[in-house]
Amino acid sequence: MIDTSRFPATNAIGDFIRATLPGPAAELTNIVLAVLAILTVVGLTPVALIWMERKVAAHFQARLGPMRVGYHGLLQPLADGIKLIFKEVMKPEGADTFVFFLAPILSATASFMVLTVIPFDHHLQVTDLAGGVLYVIAVAGLGIMGVLLAGWSSNNKYSLLGAMRSGAQMISYEISLALLMLLIVLLSGTASLREIVFSQAGTVLDWWIFKFPLFGLVAFVLFLISSTAELNRAPFDMAEAESELTGGFTTEYSGISFAMFFLAEFVNMFMAASLTTTFFLGGFLAPQFGLAPLDRVLDAIPGFLWFFLKSYSVIFIYMWFRWTFPRPRVDQLMNLEWKVLVPANFFLLLVAGLFVAMGLV
Amino acid sequence: MKTNAKNTQGRVRPVERGEFVPDGQAHWSLAGYLTHLANGCLSLVKGMGLTFGYFVHPGRIVTQQYPENRETLAMFPRFRGRLALVTDAASGAPLCTACGMCEKACPNGTISILARRDPANRKVLGRYLYRFSQCTLCNLCVESCAFGAIRMAQDFELAAYDRSDLQLVLYGKED
Ligand code: SF4
Numbered sequence: 001m002i003d004t005s006r007f008p009a010t011n012a013i014g015d016f017i018r019a020t021l022p023g024p025a026a027e028l029t030n031i032v033l034a035v036l037a038i039l040t041v042v043g044l045t046p047v048a049l050i051w052m053e054r055k056v057a058a059h060f061q062a063r064l065g066p067m068r069v070g071y072h073g074l075l076q077p078l079a080d081g082i083k084l085i086f087k088e089v090m091k092p093e094g095a096d097t098f099v100f101f102l103a104p105i106l107s108a109t110a111s112f113m114v115l116t117v118i119p120f121d122h123h124l125q126v127t128d129l130a131g132g133v134l135y136v137i138a139v140a141g142l143g144i145m146g147v148l149l150a151g152w153s154s155n156n157k158y159s160l161l162g163a164m165r166s167g168a169q170m171i172s173y174e175i176s177l178a179l180l181m182l183l184i185v186l187l188s189g190t191a192s193l194r195e196i197v198f199s200q201a202g203t204v205l206d207w208w209i210f211k212f213p214l215f216g217l218v219a220f221v222l223f224l225i226s227s228t229a230e231l232n233r234a235p236f237d238m239a240e241a242e243s244e245l246t247g248g249f250t251t252e253y254s255g256i257s258f259a260m261f262f263l264a265e266f267v268n269m270f271m272a273a274s275l276t277t278t279f280f281l282g283g284f285l286a287p288q289f290g291l292a293p294l295d296r297v298l299d300a301i302p303g304f305l306w307f308f309l310k311s312y313s314v315i316f317i318y319m320w321f322r323w324t325f326p327r328p329r330v331d332q333l334m335n336l337e338w339k340v341l342v343p344a345n346f347f348l349l350l351v352a353g354l355f356v357a358m359g360l361v
Numbered sequence: 362m363k364t365n366a367k368n369t370q371g372r373v374r375p376v377e378r379g380e381f382v383p384d385g386q387a388h389w390s391l392a393g394y395l396t397h398l399a400n401g402c403l404s405l406v407k408g409m410g411l412t413f414g415y416f417v418h419p420g421r422i423v424t425q426q427y428p429e430n431r432e433t434l435a436m437f438p439r440f441r442g443r444l445a446l447v448t449d450a451a452s453g454a455p456l457c458t459a460c461g462m463c464e465k466a467c468p469n470g471t472i473s474i475l476a477r478r479d480p481a482n483r484k485v486l487g488r489y490l491y492r493f494s495q496c497t498l499c500n501l502c503v504e505s506c507a508f509g510a511i512r513m514a515q516d517f518e519l520a521a522y523d524r525s526d527l528q529l530v531l532y533g534k535e536d
Pocket of ligand 1: 466467468469471495496497498499500501502503
């Protein structure tokens with residue numbers, strides 16, 4: 001088992017505040033600081049991802065992507081953001097004002113809330129819930145609410161249809177995701193995200209993607225597929241299919257409220273990638289290859305850098321999917337979930353149960 | 362579609378019931394299903410390999426950074442800019458024989474050829490008028506030419522401030 005004393009749960013800033021301020025005040029300050037830190041992540045992630053998406057997309061298509069705004073288009077996200085902020089916010093006639101403006105906030109909040117239990121490093125986690133996995137599943141469901149409410153309140157039949165399709169898709173694929181999370185919980189024997197990371201300590205081969213022989217790899221691929229669908233990202237984006245339809249549930253949104261959906265989409269992508277990292281790729285743990293000198297060097301690199309490196313690699317895979325695969329039809333999408341992924345997940349669960357019962361992992 | 366959906370017994374085929382039957386197979390079978398799945402995965406991986414090839418080979422990028430590389434940018438041979446006369450490499454004289462085929466081939470009346478007589482009283486090209494504002498760059502004139510005397514040039518900065526600037530005299534004296 002791992003020596004967790006090497007990985008203290010508190011960080012220097014928190015310790016300093018607890019030492020200087022009286023009890024409740026220190027807690028409050030720490031909470032505010034934690035929220036600010038998460039907000040920073042939420043604010044900066046889309047900036048990085050917008051640039052990355054545009055560049056990666058371009059290079060997959062033998063193009064250059066943005067090159068004018070800043071060095072190799074580095075300031076392009078800023079330009080995009082300013083453009084979105086200055087656009088007029090419009091509300092369709094007959095729309096339910098309160099719900100109409102609540103929906104994007106709900107979507108953005110859901111992705112924001114999941115980030116609070118993600119262990120970015122052993123001392124960079126807002127809170128470690130014993131039932132962290134359960135919390136993730138529950139809160140991610142809130143995002144679907146945002147989508148459905150957006151479609152419902154827009155007073156536009158196309159928005160409503162788009163929202164229903166997105167909602168149906170997200171709810172379906174949430175089942176696969178939950179089953180896969182359950183798989184990891186079963187294997188690692190804990191539902192706390194921090195403990196799940198520690199259950200993968202050791203060499204690279206101890207990560208769940210490899211530790212659960214072969215099936216781990218299958219589970220990883222299934223997780224990638226179902227989270228792509230859960231994110232409503234291409235190739236599973238028929239609800240908004242920008243080249244064929246209008247924007248699905250975002251049809252009636254403009255300006256800053258559209259930007260919120262946009263932001264939620266990118267933060268969700270980061271969130272899904274960080275969950276993949278936590279569950280399958282050893283989270284913040286440095287990769288170890290069993291070669292003492294190399295391992296020491298890799299171990300010296302701070303955990304959150306590994307975390308972000310791994311997460312962004314997973315995001316790259318999402319983008320790779322998006323710019324390679326054609327869209328399936330809606331019925332094919334549902335077939336994939338209910339006739340391929342769900343049975344496969346149950347099978348994996350069964351195998352994992354056997355492995356655990358026989359003490360193989 | 363409707364007629365194909367039912368077989369002779371009037372039973373609904375598995376695919377119509379929404380069952381997952383691979384192409385070329387009558388019934389669902391585990392082996393067929395797994396082969397289909399494996400083939401599907403393989404083709405997806407192939408596609409990913411292809412796009413990744415583009416990703417890691419910046420040399421294949423086709424985008425031109427236009428105003429910056431204005432000096433070096435050469436248009437592709439197939440690009441159809443505007444019409445140009447082909448001249449004889451040795452004498453520098455145009456290959457055009459003033460036969461007027463291109464003038465007839467043009468659907469837009471873009472070309473006017475004015476022939477003249479040379480001292481030996483042969484018909485030669487006098488003036489070649491090309492009204493660029495009317496040209497749709499369709500290439501029909503080039504294809505109609507029996508002597509290879511005209512071609513579509515590769516220059517592309519063709520905007521002009523005045524319509525009269527687009528009345529080009531490809532050969533002969535200007536007005
Ligand atoms: S390219 Fe077409 S339109 Fe232009 S001159 Fe030739 S035949 Fe006429």
